[in-house]
Amino acid sequence: MGLELVFQRAAATGTLCQWITIPFLDFPGAVRIMTEVEKTEQMLAEFCTHQNMLKGYIFSAIRDYHAAEDMLQEIAILITKKAATFDFDRPVAPWLTGVAKIHIRRWFQQSGRRPLHISFEMLDQCLTDHEGFEAAAMLQRESLLVACVESLPSKQRRIMRLRYAEGLNCERISQMTSRSVQSIYSTIKRLKKSLRECVNARQEKDGE
């Protein structure tokens, strides 16, 4: 057998996560030490496992969806380069969030925004062990959410689109819809709650 590169897509994330599996030549008497390639492969695998949590961690701090995606990609490239020198006896997830913290602090400095976010200590406690970020669970929830959003009346769908697709704040949406800022704020809060209830109900029904 020789070197063989197998390129397979990780279960159902559809985004950044892709696997590269490289079986190695076996020879008698060999002592199994991780090569650089194996280390990189393992680091990528760990990244795939934790990428939803990491994205949530970044997003929780900077609350800018596109910037969070960009930062996630920068971190992906960085950790791949550092894989060769990483000690895999250490847990990877805290190291990943540590790298994210550095990038987040730098982002606040460069963007000039005020770092008003839930503390890193609390984000560590809230997110790093949460099971809801597992890839298959996220994908299932996403598809249910699509159906729930589609079932909203058109005016409510428009407000959600202005908020989440166009990235507008409540004040701007209030100007566009001729409603008060407080009314928009309450509507968005209410819609998010009803969408969550819709998704949970569909999930329970699917589980039956």
Add this chain to the structure above:
Amino acid sequence: MTMHDSDYAESLLNAYFIRDLSHDELDMLNAALAADAGLRQKYAQLMRDELLLHKVHETKRAAIRAVSFQKNSRSRRRVLALAASLAVLLSIGGVLFLRSRDGAGNAVAEPVAQVSDYFVIQGDAITAEKGGEKRALQLGAPLYMGDEVSLPKGSRLSFRYLADATTLQIRSDSRFKLLDTDGAKHIQLYQGSLMAAVDKQDPDKPMRVLTDESEIVVLGTEFVFMNDSIERLSVRSGCVQMNERNGAVDQTVFAGYYAERLDQNILPPRPFEEKMLHAQASRTLNAQALKNPATEKYIVIDPKRNLRGFVSFDLGGFSDEIIEATLRVRVIEFYNDTWGEGTLRVYQAGAELDPLPGSPMGSYAGKVGAGMNLEFKLDPKKLTQEINNLIIQLDRGGNDFWFSSNTGPFPPELELKFARKTTRGSGRP
């Protein structure tokens, strides 16, 4: 935690992704999260659903935008990010390099340059198109021969050739193409402006920048080339040759000189000098109309409340002819407000700080976002060699703007290019 405190903490949690919490509110929320495991669980679920809401709407939006994605429906930028990871694998393991092969196993072109910096307003994209396929450019994205790149208003792009240290900065509202050549860098500039710092080139394969009528030949230099209502080449270091495309005339332009095309002719080069002035004064006019009066570090422009911007520059002491004038103001965030849209116009101010009648000195129409440098090309003939008081106002119907004032982090700037007084000649200093 009492029931009341618990309800309040939950309301803060719900508000976290909708508005900025105050310092006190954040302290309260952090304390509540530290004390209540159930609240931490709830936060994780809220955050997960917030991410999914963005993803669901973003996916829908991307499907109807002009930028197309790969046939297998993966985002090309994510594939590029993975490709960077694969490149690292290749360099350390000599593994088969999948990136260089398409699905049929055919070799695809190698990149010739890479994006080193960019800015684009949220919702817009700087795109590269080749062979009918469009892709959005991000930091680190490769550029290939044949790519036609379009920059929307308010954006900017810097890229670096991989073969050497040549870098280019492309300004807002520009369009250019990287042309296929035999190892030489050729750029077709359809519209807009670029600034280049060019590493020393092979004399047999000089870099060229082309418009429909002109050609700039570059061996190693730093220059600015503008192809808008006028074609103007300004050389900051080294020397550049500016030719007619039909080869009839060529001009050699040395450092500190500029050449321009007027009508059908390339005029002989003239010396120039560049100066950057900071505003000596700036403020919001009619600021008493603001409910929460803006601090001195903002210039607020909003026609609904009759708020206008005022900036003042002292041009006394400059006697040379001004050939270019660019007013630059930085769009900044004010609380949650991060963008504006509309038509802004710049006027000379009269005695009562109202705009003088007549046409504006400069204007900008479009959208802006926080972090963007908004540039007005001013009519240099309307500037006087004394203190110039300028009014910036927004047409009715626009969304308000927030700029940094001269006491803010990014003072307004006036970039001037002067034609030095000399007899016209070959451009040799």
